Amino acid sequence: MSTSQPTQDTDSAAPAAASDNATSAATATSSKAVAPSSRPQPLQGAELFSAIESLTTKILSASPVYSHLLSSLSLQSASPGQVTYIWPQLPAHCLNSHHTLHGAVSATLIDFLGGPVIASTSSNPLEAKRGVSTDISAQYLREAKEGERVRIVGRAKKVGKRLAWVGVEIWAGGKEGGPEGGEGGERLCVEGSHTKFIA
Template identity: 25%
Template sequence: MSDGIDDKSKSDTIDGLNYAKEVVAQRVNLPHRFENIFKDIEIISGGNGNIVCRYTIPKNLSNTHGSLHGGIIASLVDAVSTWGLSTATKHHRHISVDLSVSYMRKAELGETITIEGKTVKLGGRVAFLTATLLDKNQKIIATGKHTKLILENKL
C-alpha cells in the first residue's frame, strides 16, 4: 500500500480507464451483489484510486416524492467510492467502517447524473474516500465520506 495516492510509481497503484471498467463490471454483473442495480452505469474515467461515472436514474429507484431515493444515493456513494479505491488496491479486499452522506438537492428520475469517487488518503490499513453526485448542471446533489479498512488477505 501507499500512504499517498498520488505516487504513481508504487506497484500497488493501478492507473487506467480499462481497469476501472473491469472492476465495475465484476461488481455490477453478479446477480447476488447490491451493485447490480447499477448495471447501466457508464464509467467515464478511472484509475489511481479515482473514478468518474455517469448514471441515468431509472424510475424504479424513486422515493415517495418522485425523485431518487436517499438510500440509493447512499448506495452510490458506497459503490462508486469503493470502485475508485479498488483501482488503487488491486487484489486487496476492504470493508466499510464508516459512511456518511449529506443530501443537498433532489435528483430527478430520468436525469443523467455524474458521480465522482476519490481516494483522499490511502494508508497501510485504512482508506479515506469521498463521493460527489452532480446534476446535469454540475450542481451538487449529495456528498459522501467513506472510510474503509484494508484487509491483509488478498482476493
C-alpha cells in the same frame, strides 16, 4: 634471552576500519534511496480504465443489490485515486415517492464507489484489497430528478496500510460533453464519505 613481542600496526588498521565503515554506510544509504522506487506504481490511462471497467462488472455481478440498482451505470473516467460514473438518465427504479433520487440509492452509490476508487490506486486493480466498510455518511443537499443525467465522482482522500478514506459527490443536470460542475448547469446533490478497513 629476550624475545620480542609482535606489535600491532594501529595506524594502518584504523584507516582500513574507517574505510569499511564508510563502505557499509554508503551501501545502506544507497539501499534506502532505491527502496521507494521499487514500490509498484498505479496503472495509468487506458490500461487503468479497462481494469476499473472489468472490476465494475465483477463487483456488480457479485452483488444482487448492486446489480439491481446500479447495472445501468457507465464508467466515464478513471485515474489513480479518482473514478467517475455516469447515469445518462436517472432510472425509475432508483426514485422515491417524489420521483427524485432515493436517499438509500445515494448511500448505495457512496458504498459502491469505495471499492473502485481504492483499487484505482493499485498496480493491479482487479486483485487489490477493497476492504470492508467501517463508516458511511451522506449529506443530502439537493434533489436529482427523474430522467436527469447523474454524474458520480469518487476520490481517494487517503489510502493507508489499514484504512482508506473516500469522498463521493453526486451531481445532477448538465449535458453530455458540456462543462462539468456548477458552470455546466450541474447541481451538487449529495456529498458522501466512506471509510474502509483494508488490512
